[in-house]
Every structure is written in structure tokens, then in C-alpha cells.
Amino acid sequence: MTTPQSALPPPPGIYVPIPTFFTPTSTLDLSTQLTYSLHLLSHGITGLVLLGSTGEAVHLTRTERIQLITYIRRGLDTAGYHATPLIVGTASGSVEETLQQLHDAKEAGAGWGMCLMMGYFAGSVGAEGVGGVGGWWREVAEKAEIPILLYHYPAVSNNLKLPASIFESLGTHDNIVGAKFSHADIAAHSAVTLSPHLDPSNFRVYTGLGQQLLSVLLVGGAGAIDGLAAVCPKEVVALYELGMRFLGGRGSEEERRRVLEMARRLQWCVARAEELVVTWGAVGVKEALRRRGFGTGGVRRPLVAWGEMEGRTEGWGEWEGRLRAVEGVGEEVGAFLKGLE
Template sequence: MAAIPPPGIYVPVPTFFVGKQAADYNAVAAPLDIDAQIAHSLYLARAGIKGLVILGSTGEAVHLTNKERFEVLAGVRQAFEKEGFRDYPILAGTATQIIGEAVEQLKSAKEAGSQWGMCLAPGFFAGASTQEGIIRWFTAVADQSPIPILISGSSPVLMGRLGRYHYPGVSNNVKITPSTFVTLSKHANIVGCKLSHGDISVHAQVASNPEIDHDSFRTFTGLGQQLLPVVAVGGAGAIDGCAGFFPKTVVRLYELSVKNQLTEEEARERRRLQFKISSIEELVAKFGTVGIKEAISRLRGFGERDGTRLPLHGGIPGGDAEWANWKGLADSVQEEEDRL
């Protein structure tokens, strides 16, 4: 049986680039900031985060060359080993819809020290794709991958008679049905999925499905704002953006969510934490990778607010004025972080 990632809270980390103030800044292709990458990764590991997703959509994977991908993955792995975090879980994203190139990226990820890969559903021809085609695509990648993979994809969120799918800018509205997850879960080298949408019913149809062996296939939500209900229907945890800047708070909510018997005080704490995390997650929902980087820089001091690559440019629109709209909420969550 292939190794499966342990349950818990993972962070889809951004890839850090030098900002405009750096001497080697290049407006066309800002250089990697490996030092910031390592510092942030170690901070998360020390805060109780179970593992990292590196070079996913949040990590601007499509903006990196394969050589740069290896540098990021290997740099973080070497730092973990040096600092005593042996075998710390790393899930390496892929950023291509070419099966052969996805396999090459997974081979490189293994060489760099990653235990798992995370493959985004191919969405360029989403309108013409069939579930059988998606099954064959993931099967072809998994057959050749030297490390087990997880599926990062969308499922339908029904709104009236219209279908809406998470992350249209990345997955192009590609649809993966619960039955397709059931089929793919039976592949020996496919060990889980990340569902980044708000439909708890769909999470339940995967995470609670009796046709899936949940000891060999784990279901993670991509949204900490629904961590408690997802865990209640069998989810293994979250791969959550705001855990990149409020790690202890999200980890604490997970611990309370998986606990079977709570005191009245713990039950109140769990509701309070879920409310605050759900609220601050709106920053991520509104600004995506740019918002995550902004928060990490402002709240934790890692990286530059403008440390992105084109076509992403600068920090959140509105700068200080926009951040002021979120400061009160961020301060409220920070109180929880300080307490923990």
C-alpha cells in the first residue's frame, strides 16, 4: 500500500520572490527568495502545521521553471533535515496538463525530497472533457509517478439549476464528480484529494462514501472556513491558506473538531475559532495568492508584499487603505494565536 499523508492541517505555501527593494530585483521575473521560503516553512512546522503543499496554485507554480521548482523543494527539504524535522510531509504540486511533463515534475519532486505530489485537474478543455477522460488522465500520471499523488480538483456546487465550480481561474470550471473520485480512489498510487469548494454535501459524498477505503484515500478541504463541518463528515483535515499566517489557531480548531467529547468551554472555543477563521478566510477568498502573501508579510514578516511574478503585480489593491478594512478582524484572530 502506498504511503498516505497523515491527517491534520497543511498549508499551501506561497513561493517567495524578492521585492522591489532588493538589489537583484527584476521586474520581468523576480528572483526566488529561498531564504524567506525556508524561514516561513520552519515557522509553520514549529507552529504545529502537519505538512506543506509547495508549488501548488498558491505557490504560483505556473510561474516557475522546472529548475526553479527543484531549487524550492530541495531547499526546504534540506532545511527541514538540518533543523531536525526528518521526513516532514511535503506535497509537491504540478503545473502542467501534459502527462509526460507532470510525471517529470513528480520525478524531480521525489529527487528533491517530496513524499507526495498534488496534481491539478486538467482544465484547458474543460468544456469538452468527460469524466472518463479525466479518469484516464489521472490514471496515466499515477501509473508513472514515482510518488503517490493527490487530486486537486473541483466538484459541482449546485446553485439552482446552474453548476458552479471552485477556482475557475485555475481549473477553468472543470468538473470532477464524486463517482470519479470513487473510481480514482481505487488506484494504488492515488492517495487522496483536495476539494476547494463550499458544498459540504459533495465533501460528504467523497469523505463518507462507503465505496472508498478511507485508510488509503484521504479527503481534505481546501477551505479552513468549513473545517469543522468537513471533519464531521469524514474529512481528514484542511489544506488552508490562512493557516499560513494563523497556524496555531487553525491547528487548534482541527484538534477540537476531531475530539469526540468536549467540555462546555471547549465547545464554545470551537465555535469561536470557526467563526473567526471563517471570517478572516474572506481575505483569501477575495485576493487569493496576493492576499496570502500580503498577510504573511504584514503579520509574520516573511517575504515582500510585492513579491510576486507577472502578471501578478504588487500587493492587494488599495494597499494600506484596504488592509485597514481587515485589521480589526486580523487583530481578533491574533488574540487567539497569542493565547495558543
Template sequence: MAAITPPNQSSEDLLQPVTRLPNGVYVPMLAFFTPQDEVDVPATQRQAARLMAAGVSGLVIHGSNGEAVHMSRRERRTIIEVVADTVRHETDSHVPVPIIAGCAAMSLRETVELCHESKEAGATHALILPPGYYAGIISKDQIVAYFHSVADQSPLPVLIYNFPAAANGVDLDSDTLLRIAAHPRVVGVKLTCGNTGKLARMVGEVPKVRGGRDDFFVAGGSADFILQGLVVGGHGTISGFANLAPRACVKICELYEDGRLKEARELQHEVAKGDWPAIRYGFVGVKAAMPFFHGAAEASCAVPRLPFTPLDENGPAVREIQQGMSGVLAIETALAAAAAAAAE
């Protein structure tokens, strides 16, 4: 397969060299709202600070867990600004923490506008879904051209977001992903499709379409296959479950890097068990679990926007969530306590 040579970049932003995102856990943050249905700034700050303290590598704003489709452009910008400001205050490093903003729209024009607005608000990268509204008549060539056009015009480096459920069933195969990845400003992929074979092919083949450069980030999109992705050479995870158990997700990566595979497998089993109700109930289920993991103060802000409603706290869904996540909750609590003791 021949690599696609993109058009020459012209603006100063587009000429800047890109580097691969750091390995590790990236968290697609939930969106928090006040009882008056406004963006809850303090809750957003608390969650961003909590995640940074847990050792995650970066944050994702306006992913599928972030309810971007329920927000105005002004609200979306506000949340990026709040998170970027919190990250600056919570980190001492001079190396910027990646803040990846979901910028997908159905047209090239609006997607590029969202990329510009996100950069102005403090984002460092853009996460882009394929345009799936007209899934029945859009071709692979058109999808590749769309991503390359976004990358040509976006001031932010681009990550591909392959999540068929959020793109009207569009599931990009590895050949199409590699064609898109040939563009030098497409710098990563989030594979929420759950296809670990696709992930392995991307890891093995993407340097060939990028001139031998190791500057492309390949990550699974769910916490139930963090270890599987690492074993085949993936670089980490972008997982909504890490809103609840960031330390456990980070620990899987650390155990793998240390060669402690038996412990990594055992922890992965527990994380996968806990992630299952989160997958079943989506962001509504993750929000319902926030008070269990992070305290009762998070109950009022972790309410989904209409048309979604909170799960009944005494209902079977919440009981299923509590039962399925109890093991990883105990692990997360122990990891937090150990970190606090070590910091004393």
C-alpha cells in the same frame, strides 16, 4: 459503481505500499522572491521552519498559493529542495514529514515529468489538478483515465486537487472522484470547491472503492470549513490561510479531537472571518498580510510576481485585510506566546 482495476505496476517505486497521510493541517506555502525577482531561499526557509514549529502535519509546494505558474522548472525544483532540506533540519522524528508538490500540467507526459522531478527534489506526494485547458470537450472518462495514467507512471503517490477556479471551471463530482480514488496510488483529495456534501460523500464511500482500506486522505481546501469537514469525518485541511495563522488552524483540529466543540466553533468562526479577505484577494492578499502576522521583515520578500502587483499598503484592500484578520491575529499571537512559555 464498480471499482476500476488499474494496470499492474512494474517499477520499484510504483510497487511500494502507500499509507494514508496523517490527519491535520497542511499548508500550501507561498512563494517568496527577492527584490531582484529571484527565489528567496532564506525567506522560504524561515516560513517552512515557522510552519513546522506551529505543529502542522505537512507542507504543500506549488499549490495555488505558491505561484508555480509564474516559475520555471528550475525554480520549482529549487523551492522543493529548500523546503525538504529545512524540514529535515527542523524535525527530530524518523517519520518523514509529507511534502506535497503541485505537479499538474495539461499533458500526461509533462505531469509525469514534474512528478519525477519533484521526487528527485525531495517531495513525498504529488498534487494534481484535472487538465482543464480544453474543459469544453474533455469527458469525465478521459479525466479519470488521465489521473489513473498519472498514478500508474508517477513515482509519487497522487492527490486529486479539485479547484474549479484553477482548472478552467472543471469541477469533479463525487462519483468521478470515487472512480479516480479506486486507483491504489491515488491517496487523497483536496476539495477547494468548498462542497462539504461532496466531502462527506467521499469520506463515507471511498473505502468501498478501495477494498475496505482506510488509506485515503480527504481534506477541505480552505480554512473557513475546517471544523465542518472534521465533523463529517474528514481528515484535516489544506489551507492557504495557514501561512498566516497555522496555530489557530491546528487548534481547531485539537479542540475537535478533545470534544470541546463550543470552543472549536468559536475559533472556527474567527478563522472563517479572517479567511474571507484571503479568499477575496487570493495569494496577493495573503502576501499582503505576511508582515502583520510574521513581522516587517517579510514585507519585501512577500511580493507577487508580474503580472500581479502588491496591494497598496495604504489602500482599502489592505485596510479590509487588517480589519478582517485582526481577531485571528490576536489569537495566533496568544497561541504562539503560550507555546513559547510552555517550551521554557
């Protein structure tokens, strides 16, 4: 295996970690997968992330993974989205299996891999062994055929929290082009995004939590790979655009004040609605999409679909109200931004 000679990070913006849709018999629903992907792109999403946590990557076989990536890449190309970034997740603790998944992703048409550091041996690694975590990522990067992003998600990695020094060290590797941070620690974001040891044009950090998007942009983040954007794509894109417009310093002082005011309003609504994703993960996202005409809401065991969770479905009205609030403010933001053009 040979690594790319000139690895570039994905463009800044909003990416959706899209769920994997299943038919009622739990096979891949590729038709819905593509229809939904095109729906997202029509609302301004920068790129797609397949087979991440929301995509139930650990529930798919190698054959299914290849089939899904291939179908989406070909479908996007046929629809004219040739340049749309396609990032594919890996979730294996084995270096060799991770490299195989990255090879398969490349052959199927993906441009980047997003590699989750598994935490099975977190107890053994401990504070003295975080170099082993960095070594794992470095070995993958040195042998991978596509550039990779480091996926830091303590909640699914045995709560292993990594220091900024690891990302400062790895962020200069030619084949490591960014990271996704799925934790709520803004200080940790800042320690990496503002580090003088890293070049933000070569190593970009994306938050996995849309409820902190505005804050992350203000400390140099590149955008988000965000679960709520799966349900409210144009609204999360609008929040990103407000943040970038404010940071760009365009317009009069009054216009910038209004931009920040609108951004804060939308961020508050997004933060409240994001609790759906935080609480229910892929199950909640799929149920929200089912109610919007995408898929059946089906998941694979050990996850249980929304309708099968006894005594929990009556609370959906509150979630729907929060989603509608995001959409309502999003409409105001859209009109506001259009007026500034």
C-alpha cells in the same frame, strides 16, 4: 518509471500551501522560504505543500522548482524535521510533463504529489466526458514515482465540477492516496468522505478552505490544506485540535460542550478572515506575511503586489482586524486546551 509498491497517504492534520517568496529582483528568496517554513512547523503545522496555487507554481521554471524543493527538504532535515511531510503540486495539462514534475519532486525529496486537473478542454469534456478527466489522473497515477493526491479546484479548472463517482473510482488506486477539494460544496465532500466504497485510511480528503474545516471534520475529512494557516498557523491548528477532540468523545459532557463552543467561536473568526484568501489569493497572503516580517510581498506577473493595486490598499485595516480576532480567540483556545491536558 516505476510506481511505489506501498503508497500511504499523508498524515491527517493541517497543511500550509506556502507561497513562493521572491527577492526584489523576482528571483527565488530561498532563505526567507526556509525561515518561514520553520516558523510554520514551530506552530504545529503537520506538513508543507510547495508549488500549489498559493505558491504560484505556474510562474516557476523547472530549474526553480527543483531548486526550491531541494532547498526546503534539506533545510527541514538539517533542522531535525526529517519526518515532516512535503507535498509538491503540479499544474500541467500534459501527462508527460506532470510525470516529469513528479519525478523531479521525488528526486528533490518530496513524498507526495498533488496533481491539479487542468480545465483547458472543459468545454469539450462536458458531462459525457468526465471519464476523460478520471483517465488523465489514472494515467498519471499508474506512471508516477510517488503517490499522488487529486487536486479538485473548479475555479482554476474552467469551473469543471466532478461527481463523487470519479473519486470513488480513483480512490481505490494503489498510487492515489487522497484529494484536496478547493470548493465550498460540503455535500460533495460528504459524498466522498462518507462513501462506503472508499477506505479513509488509504484515501484521505483535505479541504482547501479553512472556513469549512469544522464541518469537513464532522463528515470524515482528514484536515485542511489551508491558505489562512499560512498567516495564522497555530490558530487553524487549534481549530483542528478542537474538532478532533470533540469527535474523539474525550472528557465529561461539560468539557465536550465547551470544546464545541470554543470550536464554533474560532471557526466563525476563521471563516471571516478566510475571505482575505478567497478575495486576494496569493497576493493577500503575501501582503499579510510581509507585514509580519516574511518576504517583500512580491509576486510574478500577471499578478500584481498589494502596494501596486491602485485604490485598493486602504481596505487593509478591516483584514487586519479579522486576523487579530482569529489570533485573539486562538489564545483563548490555546489556554483552554492546555487546561484539559
